Amino acid sequence: MAEKTDRRVLYTKMVLKQSLLELLREHPIEKITIKDICQKADINRGTFYSHFSDPYDLLEQIENELFSEILSSVESLLKAEAISGLLLKIFESIHKNSDLCRILFSDYGDKVFLRRIMNIARDRSIAEWKKMIPAVKDEQMELLYLFYANGCVAIIQHWLLSGMKESPQELSDMIEKLSLKGLRAFI
Numbered sequence: 001m002a003e004k005t006d007r008r009v010l011y012t013k014m015v016l017k018q019s020l021l022e023l024l025r026e027h028p029i030e031k032i033t034i035k036d037i038c039q040k041a042d043i044n045r046g047t048f049y050s051h052f053s054d055p056y057d058l059l060e061q062i063e064n065e066l067f068s069e070i071l072s073s074v075e076s077l078l079k080a081e082a083i084s085g086l087l088l089k090i091f092e093s094i095h096k097n098s099d100l101c102r103i104l105f106s107d108y109g110d111k112v113f114l115r116r117i118m119n120i121a122r123d124r125s126i127a128e129w130k131k132m133i134p135a136v137k138d139e140q141m142e143l144l145y146l147f148y149a150n151g152c153v154a155i156i157q158h159w160l161l162s163g164m165k166e167s168p169q170e171l172s173d174m175i176e177k178l179s180l181k182g183l184r185a186f187i
Contacts, residue, residue: 009051012043012051015041015042016041016048016051016052016058017058017061018041019037019038019041020055020058021100021103023037024103024104024106024108025108029055029059029108029110032055034049062100063104063113063116066101067113067116067117069097070089070093070120071120073089073090073093074089074093085172086120086121087152087171087176088168088169090117090120091156091168092168094160094168095164095168102161105156105157105161106161114153114156114157115149122145125145125148126145129144148175148178148179151175151178155171155175
């Protein structure tokens with residue numbers, strides 16, 4: 001009996017998530033109500049409240065699941081010495097989840113979520129850059145990372161919204177070249 005209940009709960013959560021994502025294609029999260037989600041999912045409000053407190057809670061769970069998937073795909077690289085393949089793994093995960101990412105990274109998605117993904121590599125990137133150019137102050141390293149992370153965010157959004165014409169490898173290579181050229185300014 002527990003297995004049957006678990007499948008029903010999983011199905012209910014999946015339908016609620018899909019309904020929210022469909023609504024996010026046309027409306028910002030601030031304009032989406034529990035009533036909207038429940039109508040689209042054909043589920044009553046009580047069922048919604050047994051799993052989520054509000055649309056923001058549902059969106060946060062969707063984002064956390066994607067974040068966990070991306071983090072698990074890059075964890076082995078985070079433990080390694082070099083971060084050169086880290087961007088590639090992030091781009092591959094985004095490519096794999098392109099429909100979901102297209103919604104989450106759109107104008108109606110969460111503006112902070114993509115930056116959260118880019119901050120996965122923050123500490124490792126700064127540590128590697130310090131090895132290359134130890135004379136640069138911590139404040140400058142932080143600003144440099146912000147510059148690159150925000151540039152990557154803009155590139156990812158453009159990539160997703162323009163049809164992902166470049167492969168994850170091509171995008172990763174381009175950003176790595178830009179990064180190395182930018183770092184040379186400090187040498």
